[in-house]
Amino acid sequence: MTTLHFWNSKSRAKEPFAPIREDDVRIYLCGPTVYDRAHLGNARPVVTFDLLFRLLRHVYGEGAVSYARNFTDVDDKINARAQERAEETGESVQEAIGAITEETIGWYHDDMEALGTLRPTHEPRATGHVGEMIAMIEGLIETGHAYEAEGHVLFSVGSYPEYGALSGRSVDDMIAGARVEVAPYKRDPMDFVLWKPSDESLPGWESPWGRGRPGWHIECSAMSDALFGPSFDIHGGGTDLTFPHHENELAQSMCAHPEGEFARVWLHNEMLQVEGRKMSKSLGNFFTIRDLLDKGVPGEVIRFVLLSTHYRKPMDWTETKREEAEGTLRDWRRLVAGAEPGAPDAQVLAALGDDLNTAGAIARLHELARAGEAGALLGSAQLMGLLTDELAGWEGAGDAGAKIEALLEERHAARKAKDFARADEIRALLTEAGVEVMDRPDGADWAPGPGFDAGKLV
Numbered sequence: 127m128t129t130l131h132f133w134n135s136k137s138r139a140k141e142p143f144a145p146i147r148e149d150d151v152r153i154y155l156c157g158p159t160v161y162d163r164a165h166l167g168n169a170r171p172v173v174t175f176d177l178l179f180r181l182l183r184h185v186y187g188e189g190a191v192s193y194a195r196n197f198t199d200v201d202d203k204i205n206a207r208a209q210e211r212a213e214e215t216g217e218s219v220q221e222a223i224g225a226i227t228e229e230t231i232g233w234y235h236d237d238m239e240a241l242g243t244l245r246p247t248h249e250p251r252a253t254g255h256v257g258e259m260i261a262m263i264e265g266l267i268e269t270g271h272a273y274e275a276e277g278h279v280l281f282s283v284g285s286y287p288e289y290g291a292l293s294g295r296s297v298d299d300m301i302a303g304a305r306v307e308v309a310p311y312k313r314d315p316m317d318f319v320l321w322k323p324s325d326e327s328l329p330g331w332e333s334p335w336g337r338g339r340p341g342w343h344i345e346c347s348a349m350s351d352a353l354f355g356p357s358f359d360i361h362g363g364g365t366d367l368t369f370p371h372h373e374n375e376l377a378q379s380m381c382a383h384p385e386g387e388f389a390r391v392w393l394h395n396e397m398l399q400v401e402g403r404k405m406s407k408s409l410g411n412f413f414t415i416r417d418l419l420d421k422g423v424p425g426e427v428i429r430f431v432l433l434s435t436h437y438r439k440p441m442d443w444t445e446t447k448r449e450e451a452e453g454t455l456r457d458w459r460r461l462v463a464g465a466e467p468g469a470p471d472a473q474v475l476a477a478l479g480d481d482l483n484t485a486g487a488i489a490r491l492h493e494l495a496r497a498g499e500a501g502a503l504l505g506s507a508q509l510m511g512l513l514t515d516e517l518a519g520w521e522g523a524g525d526a527g528a529k530i531e532a533l534l535e536e537r538h539a540a541r542k543a544k545d546f547a548r549a550d551e552i553r554a555l556l557t558e559a560g561v562e563v564m565d566r567p568d569g570a571d572w573a574p575g576p577g578f579d580a581g582k583l584v
């Protein structure tokens with residue numbers, strides 16, 4: 127069996143991986159807050175976890191791995207967006223929330239599928255688990271880890287001495303480094319909200335503390351508990367979530383279930399950057415996955431670029447990386463055409479098992495390609511979600527474009543030379559292949575029409 131090692135951000139060491147149960151390996155990734163298109167940075171944890179999911183399925187068996195990735199569909203950012211939309215459309219805020227979250231979840235699925243990621247086993251929505259959140263909060267109050275104040279319920283950070291261990295910060299650092307919200311109802315500025323009151327215009331659920339809604343952190347604690355119980359194998363997200371989100375999840379879950387371990391391994395991906403800063407919605411320095419796809423960058427190329435850098439290193443997106451990835455994938459797809467996927471190569475597996483060393487795995491794929499080992503290349507690349515049938519089809523498009531351009535030039539030259547028979551022949555060939563030709567005085571433009579079939583151009 128392939129041995130696996132992962133860098134555990136909790137112990138700050140690379141550790142051998144041994145699941146709690148080999149027949150039920152459980153991994154949880156914090157998913158998106160659904161009010162906007164996902165940007166390229168948001169794709170990084172998804173692609174990283176998709177690779178982890180595929181690797182674990184390969185090692186432990188397809189049915190032995192459960193992957194949960196939530197949708198945060200109750201959040202103040204969603205409410206703010208819905209209030210704007212409701213003013214424009216005349217819908218109620220509730221209706222606007224429903225429309226925004228449904229639409230965004232649909233976009234998210236489409237975009238992540240375009241990157242060749244598998245659907246997780248579970249995609250819990252926060253609004254589907256509010257009962258469990260309320261129950262967990264009630265338990266925390268009973269055991270003295272939380273308190274009610276002015277319709278809010280707060281987690282008492284002082285009640286959990288290990289607080290800060292995950293992110294490796296002292297409480298003083300945390301107060302200095304984070305935007306800790308000071309509020310009159312907090313006993314300690316570090317205490318964070320588990321539950322907050324909702325007025326009639328906002329989404330709310332009846333609770334022992336009045337009508338209200340959950341804070342963000344309790345959502346993941348309650349959802350992972352509902353699906354996986356108090357101990358599971360791997361918890362992931364970007365490094366930007368380590369503090370406070372994951373620190374808070376850990377504190378709540380450990381206090382609610384002192385008998386459990388919550389997540390044994392914490393896996394954090396580094397940031398996709400733009401000019402040295404995290405790409406983020408709040409900073410406004412982002413482009414969406416959809417922007418890239420619409421510009422004609424194939425999903426497989428985006429996936430390849432993301433996998434080319436190890437997940438624990440910062441990276442940026444560059445045009446050079448895109449070009450190189452496209453060239454490589456084009457060459458590889460040509461090489462593997464008609465080949466049957468072989469067993470994944472041992473060195474590729476060893477690299478992936480070494481804390482998801484994707485850069486090393488890709489270097490080995492290049493060696494296999496140079497050696498002409500089509501079956502091993504195909505089987506190994508497919509383990510990484512590359513060269514799959516689902517992501518195929520784009521690589522002919524560039525070739526077809528060049529071919530069409532060449533035919534149109536030949537037709538232009540034939541017309542100038544008054545060889546109308548050849549010009550008509552070319553025109554007929556293009557029509558047969560579903561290419562729409564728009565003549566211009568100095569040549570012609572073209573576009574793929576309905577029934578376009580590049581295969582008919584030969």
Ligand SMILES: Nc1ncnc2c1ncn2[C@@H]1O[C@H](COP(=O)(O)OP(=O)(O)OP(=O)(O)O)[C@@H](O)[C@H]1O
Pocket residue numbers: 156157158159165166167168169170171363364365366367395396397398399404405406407408409
């Ligand atoms: N630039 C980035 N690089 C890698 N991962 C990122 C990046 N930005 C966000 N993520 C990850 O994407 C997931 C969803 O994050 P989130 O919805 O908070 O996005 P965001 O752009 O950071 O939003 P905001 O700026 O509004 O907080 C999280 O796992 C987060 O760690």
Ligand SMILES: [Zn+2]
Pocket residue numbers: 155156157346371375
């Ligand atoms: Zn979370």
